[in-house]
Structures are given as C-alpha cells and as structure tokens.
Amino acid sequence: MTDAIKTEPFVLNIGPQHPSTHGVFRIKVTVDGEKVLDAEMVMGYLHRSMEKLAEERTYTQNIPFTDRTDYLSSMANNLGYCLAVEKLAGIGVPARGDAIRVIMAELQRLASHCMAVGAFTNDTGAWQTPVMWAFREREKILDIFEMTCGARLTCNYMRIGGVAFDLPAAFEPAVRKLLRELVPFIDEMEGLLVGNEIFLARTRGVGVLTPEQATNASLSGPLLRGSGIAWDLRKADPYCGYEQYDFDIPIGYQGDSFDRFIVRIEEMRQSIKIIKQALDGLPGGPHSTQVPLALRPPQGEAYARVEGSRGELGYYLVSDDGPSPYRFHIRAPSFINLSALKEMTVGGTVADAIVVLGSIDVVVGEIDR
Amino acid sequence: MPTREWTGEEVAAAAERLVPGSVARTTAGACYLKAEKLVEAIEALRSSPDTDFVHLTNLCGVDYWDHFEVVYHLQSFVRNQICCLKIEVWDREKAVAPSVVPVFHGAWMQECEAYDLLGIRFEGHPNLHRIFLWEGYPGWPLRKDFLSMPGGLQPGLNEFAGTARRPEPATRLVQ
C-alpha cells in the first residue's frame, strides 16, 4: 500500500538557459517531488581556452584576457595577473601605483558585491527591486571606471609595474561623492532585506557549510568567511600595501546562505573604509614603472594571489625565458567554490538549490574561462 | 604579516619526517614528491599540527614536452603559510597521477579540469570526466603538441580532424 504511493524521481535541468543560473551554466538535479536527491554540474558552455590562448601572447597582451574571465571584477583580475608577472620578473611598483590599484580593486569589489547581493536577492524571489537598486549604485562605480580608463566592464587598467594612466583630476571628488552615497545605500539594502522575515526564512539554514567542509572543499572568499573562518588575503598575505589600511574581516555565524549575504554587505562597508584611507593618503610620484613591452621574465614560476570579489584569485605562471608565458593557469574562485555545490543542495528543495547557487555568486566566464 | 612561503627544503624536511621516503627532489620553491607516496604525504602534511596544510589552494598540471608536472599549492590558515608540492608524470601516452580527492574534496573539480585539458588521468578520482569539453573531443588542448597531435585541431577555420569534413564547394570553371 505505502509503496504504491511513492513518486518517481525525475531529472530536472536547471539551465543552461534559466533565469537564475547567472549565465550558461547547468545543474542536473534529480528531484523527488520538490526534494533534491542529486545534483550534477554541467559546465563548459562558455569555455574559450584562455589558458591556451595566453601561451601564444606576450605578458602584456594577456592583461585583457584576464578582464574576460570574471567580467564582473576585471580590475581584480588585472591586479592578480600583474602581481604574478611582477613576482616572476621581480618588478617593483611605485607607491602611487599601489594606492591606485587598491582604490580600483576595492571599487571593483563594491561593484561586484552590489551585483552579487542584488542577484542573490533576486534568486530568493524579491522581484527585481533589490537588483535594480544595486545596479543603480553599480552604475555609478562603473562611471568612475569609465572616467579613469575609458571602459566600464572590461577595464584593462592595470599594467605590469603599475597602472595604465594616472588618475584624472575629477577622480577624487567623484569617488568621495560616490562613497557618501554608498553608505546610505548599504544601510537601505540592509533595511530592506536583513530584517525581512521572508528573506530570513529563505536563506537561514539553507546551504549550510561547516568550517571543515568549507576548508576541505578549497573554498575561498565570502563562502569561507561565511563559515566562520577569518581568512582574507588582504590581511593574511598583504599585497599592494594593504597592511597600511585599517579594516576588519567580516565573518559569519553558521555558514548558511544568509551569512554569506551579510558577509558581503559588511565587506562593502570595509571596502568603503579602505578607499577612504587610500584616498586620504594618496602619495605623489609616478603611477607606474617603466617595463619593456616585450618582457622576458627569467626562467621560473610564480604563484600570486589576490583577494578577489569571489575569493582567492590566483595566477600560476611558468616562464621559459620567452616573451609569452609557458604556462598560464588561473585559480578561478567561482570554479573552485562550486566544489561544495552538491553538498549544499542535496537534501534541500529546488528553491533552495537556486538560493545556494545565488549565494555562491558564480560568474560563468570565470568558471569556464 | 605576510604569508610565509615554505622553501622546497623545508617542505621536503617535513614530508620526509612525516612519511619517510616520499620526497624525490627539491628545488628552491617546490618539493617534488614521489607519485606513489603523494596521497599519504599530503594527508600527513594536512593532519600534522606543525604543518597544518588544511587548504588545497591550487592544483594544476604543466606540460614540459617530455613530462607533465602536477602542481599542488597547500596553505594553512592558522599558521599562515603556503607550500608548493609537485609530482612528475613521465608517460605521455598514459599519463597517470594519483588523485588527492580522498584527502581534499576541493581537488575534485580541479583534477577534472587537468584531465580535460591536459589528459592526466587521476587514479582514484570518483568521477573523472571532461568537465569543459565534451567526451570524445579530439586531443588535450593544453598539451604543447596539441596542434601536431593526431586528431588534434588544425589551425585555421577547418573542422576537427577525424570528423567528417565539409566537402569542398564545387567550383565551375568559367569559360
């Protein structure tokens, strides 16, 4: 009698074309009614083989490629790659170049987190309102990028040994005005969502990752911090002079989707703090060192990483004394953060799976590269 | 305080102490382990309190024409240190490396990626498959000899070798 009422499990394809997969990404979930029994990721729809292409181009020519991996935080990608090349070739960066890099990377983090927070709340079902509010603020940041380097999305601003151009005169007042506007925006966003019972019900206890799971699955960024591990490369392994700035690492409580959300919100506040300090202490001098265009780093290898918006963004470069990298490997945080997707989704409902995917904050350009 | 990068000798000393006979050779920045002792050594480096390398940060393969290297970057949060381990895989036709998925779950997808793009088969991986490209894709794109491989992609706008080529458009000579 009871066996006859059992429902048959069936496979539901979430993606590749789906409103909530943030690009062309696909999860094959096996569901029994609403409950997820199994989840399998299918990716590669956006694979461009950047790592192969980079082996044919010079070190400088590779910078625009890094824009196109995580297209929501191109500045951080540029920065990570340039740091790796500088480490490989032993090139120093002037103090002003470092400070500009910090400002740009933090502005990019703000823009990327705006997107992450907005898209995540959209996944929980808040119909477009938070994402539109977040986009409004992100547009202002992109305006500043446009003012500085002429591009909004794929900035291509960092160079090996510094940045491409010095800041325009209007930059500093514009950024200060932006920061003044961002503080109430973050409070507004928090007021809209953090106190919202429905939002809490949808995100708390969903996709819980224990610290052990998060560590073992090689996660990084807000996922790791959401699980309560205080690990931020800006503190742990400071680059570009991050040790001069005073900021804190936000961490979560129990590692659920809500914790990742509040960690991102708090990181936006910390970024504002860092940008203010960097603007106040912006040193003079050159913005970049002279680096030969046909750079030939000595034979060797280097692994440099930065704290990108989505986690540890690492570049592993091997040089064979030639003008182009012998091996160019990107440690893509979105890609590796997906390692834990199955653990977080199985046992929940389909709606939870969407929320979990939103809380990981993937960028498909970076997953597939 | 920046992360301390362990030199090859330091890692080698620790690995040799924990798992005797696991180290093959060392360089300035990295420690080459013997492939058959890799999983054991990594497990020991992870669980030993004075090494505490709990986080597999990066895993990738490199093609050196005659052999492959698989590079592992491990780091510790509490001790704030990072180290670089490597193994060498010499057989190009049947490149096989041990899988570290039993120790680090995070290696799952990175090993799939290395298999997909370099053709290094990780023994012991629960579900090794081509993660970006489709099953049956000819060749391994990140190998240095990809373009000259039998069945590899030919430069230009041609089809894949091995698949049916489009017939040449029949051109009619104008008299």
Place this chain on the structure above:
Amino acid sequence: MALPTLVTEHWYDLRDLSNLSREILEGADKILPHGIVYVLAALIGFVASFLIFVLPSQLIVGVYGERKLIGRMQSRYGPNRVGPFGLLQPIADAIKLMQKEALTPKGADRAVMYLAPIIFVAPAVLLFAVIPFGPKMILADINPALLYFLAVSSLPVLAAFMAGWSANNKYSLFGAMRIVAMSISYEVPLVLALLGVVLFTGTTSLQEMVLWQKHFDIWIVFLQPLALAIYFIAVSAELNRTPTDIAEAESEIVAGYLTEYSGMKWGLFYGMDIGYALAASAFAATVFLGGWSMFGLDKWVPPWMIIIGKTHLFYFVFIWTRGTLPRLRIDQLMAFAWKFMLPVALLNLVLVATERMLWVEQELDDSYLYIFAVVNIWAALGAIWAWSRFLGYRPERNPVRARLVNEAGGYVPVPEAAKGGK
C-alpha cells in the same frame, strides 16, 4: 434590521449610473418575454463591465499602473515611450502579443493547452457580476453572492493546472503541482476568515453587506482586521502574487505553468492575472471597506467611483508587496497556511461569534460596535504576536551584522550568546 434608503430613486440622477441601467433593464423586462431579459442583462453587463472596468482599469491602470509603480519602486522609469507618458504601452503590448506566434510544444496535449487560457479568462469576467458598484448598479444581486465569488474564484486554479499539465514540460508540471497544492491549503483560512464576516453581518449577499456597513457607519475592516489580513494573504496566495507566487516563480521554475505559453495565449493569462487581482481587490473593498459607501460621501460622489478607488487602493498593496518582498518556499507557505493562518482564523471566528451573540442576545446598542472594533484590533495584534511567538518566532535573536575580526587566522568559534534562534 431597517436598511437605509438608496441614494436617489431618479433615473436621471447622473451621479449614479445604476439608476439608469436598472431603469433600462426593468423597462425591457416589461416589454420583452421573460427569458430574453437575462440574456440582455448579461450582454449589457458584459459590455458595460468591459468598457467601465476592464478597459480603463485593467489595461490602463492595471498594466500601465503596475509597471509604472513597480518601475518607480525599482528606481527606473517604467513605460514612457508609447503615447503620452507611455500610456498606450499596454495596447502596444497587446498588438505585439497578437502578432506573435503562439507556439505549442511537440508532445503537448494540444486541446487542453488551447482550452486553458479560455477557461482562465471566463471566471475573471464572471467575478465582477456580483460586485455592487452602486445602490442598484449590480449585475446579479443574488443572495449567496459571497459563495458565488468563492466558487468562481476556485476555477482559475483548474485552468492553471490544465496549462501546466498539458505543456509537457517539467517546469510547467512543477508549477501545476504547486498551484494545486497551494490553492487547497489557502482556501481553508480564506473561507474561515470570510465566515466571520458573514456571522457578523448575517448575510451572504454582497449588496446587503455594503448596506449593513452603510447603516452602522462602520467598515468591517475595523471590526475584523484579522479577517482582512488573512483574506489578503490567502487571496494573494491563490492569485500567485509575490511573496507567494511559487507557481510561476521565475527564479526557480522559469515561469511555472506559463513556461511554454507564448503570444496571445500567454497574454490572456497575463492580462487576466491582473483581472483576478482587481476582482479580489473589488471583493475586499466591498466586504471590508464598505463597498460603494463612504460615510455619507456617496451622496455627493458617484458610488462607482468610490468602489473603483477602493479597489485600486487594494490593488496598490498587491503591487507594493510584489515590488518589495522575496518569495517563500512551498513548504514554508504550506506551514504558514496550516500552522499560522488556520488557528488564527479559528480564533477570529470564535471571537466574532461571541461578540455577535452578545450583541444580538443582549440587544446591545449600536455604539457597542465601536467597542468591539477597539477590542478586535487589539485582539488581532495580540493573536498574531502571541501565536507567532508560540511557533518560535524570535526576531531579537536574528543576526543583523556579520562578526568582525581584525586578524586573519583559522575558524573563529561562534559565542554561545550570538547563536540565533529558530
């Protein structure tokens, strides 16, 4: 119970179109054979409701207003290109939808898939038949009008189910299952909430309910705020409005039962969604907000204007929730219906029955209604608060901000005090 007289009895009184329409109908009844007048009334009612209500309210105010308001809430402009202020946008949309190809997927149940939008549309128009727009301006003044409304409003669920099942798509099937499960659950508290109103007014006729509220100069919303809250939540669940639009949850199951629909077949669903929302708002305005009466203002303002205004007040709240709230999960929605709304609705019913008995048996003064109103408002707040606390709602234990640490390192244990509730 002596009911007050109507506004005016003169057919030429332009403030009240109902006199005129009723005059025509009654005149026709004397001339024509008995049966014809029903058909005539239906036709006139349909055309009139289409011209007065559906066209301006639904197309212009419904589609345009909803999109414009949501746009402003989302810090964008909304439609502003077609016609003055973008007012003709709904018409342009309709023309576009009609030109679009209405695809039917291979393997779909074609007949059911074609029928579903039609079955979805019909009840939306039928619902307006029992809404009184004025003292005499009502198409069908039947006695069990409230039951009629409940009965007819349970039909679109079937249409949605047919749409979801016939499309041969897993997302559609998900939507169909969800809407069926949800409508069963939310029908119960909905009916219980309305039962309280019926108990107090002693009638199931909507016109008499309006007259009752007009007579005692008190709206039922003051007497039974809890019933209104339950009605609103339950009806928004049945109508698939956010926060309860799980049957067409776009971020989860693409568009639910509408996934495979396109062209005007989809347009009918979309348009009639607004039609149902307006019907539910009109019903709420009639039952809870005094319908066309407005504390004597209806002597000066045409009553149909008053009820349309109240309808759009409710409709605005629908839009507002849609622009603000995230969506609940299906198990949470079910739990909310059965664990929260049902007990609270029962509580409301008991309270109302007690007051009604006191009022009738003790032959209390009409002024006691105001005492009841005060008591019931406090009882509603108390019931909601107490029952949610009982179910484990602890807002003060929710984490608000992330913890901050200054040094990088390993895992930072959560202090006992900061561990959240629930």
Place this chain on the structure above:
Amino acid sequence: MEGFGVNFAFWTLSAVTLGAAGGVVVSRNLLHAVLFLILAFIGVAGFFVLLSAEFIAMAQVIIYVGAISVLVLFAVLLTPRAGRDNGETAMALPALLLAIAVATVFIFVVNDTNWTTVAKSPELATAELGTALLSTWVLPFELASVLLTAALVGAIMLVRSREEEAEDALA
C-alpha cells in the same frame, strides 16, 4: 419551468452535462476524464441554479469543482505513470449493463412519481438553511463532521511512509 431562457438553459445544460459524463467514460486519457468530470459537476450546479437552489449550486461548485476534483487531479498525478490510462478493462460489459439497469430504474421512478409543481419558487434563504442544520438536524450534522474527521485521520495514517514514522519516533 416557463420562459424561453429557462428552457434554453435547461436543454443546453443537459447536453453539456450528459456529454461531459459520456466523455468521462469514453476518454482514454485519465486527466481528460477528470476534466470532463469537472465539466459535469459544473453542469449539475447549473441545474441547481435553474431550480432556484442557488446555495446548493454554489456549494456544489466550491466542494466538487474546487476541492474534490482538485484532489482527484492530485491523486492522478501522484500515481505512477503506468496506472494513469483510462484503459480497457474486463468490467466494461458488466458496467454497461449495470448502468442501463440503474438508468431504467431512474426513468421508471421519474415517470411514476406524481410531481407537485409549485408556481412560485420557494424563497429558501441561506440563513434558514443554516438555522435548520444547526437546530433540527444538528445530530446528523455533527455526525457527518465526526465521520469526515475520522476519514481525514485514517487517510493520513494510510499514506504515511515508514521513514516518516521513524523520523517522528526520533523527534
């Protein structure tokens, strides 16, 4: 029963109801059969309206169309796909015979009864119906509710799976 409209409505409703009832039997697709059944219910509700029994008509629609048919749909969806066809059974012929027998009895009874027609339809208000149910007929009313509750509990007990019982035992 006078007037063009009423006659027209009667014959239309009859055609719809009977056609839908036939569709329930003939339709091969079980979901279609359920949808035909709903149409038949709506037709019956129409007859109640014709008989000036508006309250019963509304109750018919709410209960049969809104609730019971939805439950039937649920049951159909929850059963495995194999059992979803309204296929041939060996019972077709006996069922047909039984149906003819029942129809014969009904026709006989209808013809034989001395129907008293009332000139004016009785003004049975909903309130009076309610009063009657809760005063004169309160015992059957309460008995019915107890029966329904028992059926509800029984149904839940029947469909509970062993895992859920185990989970509850742990909790």
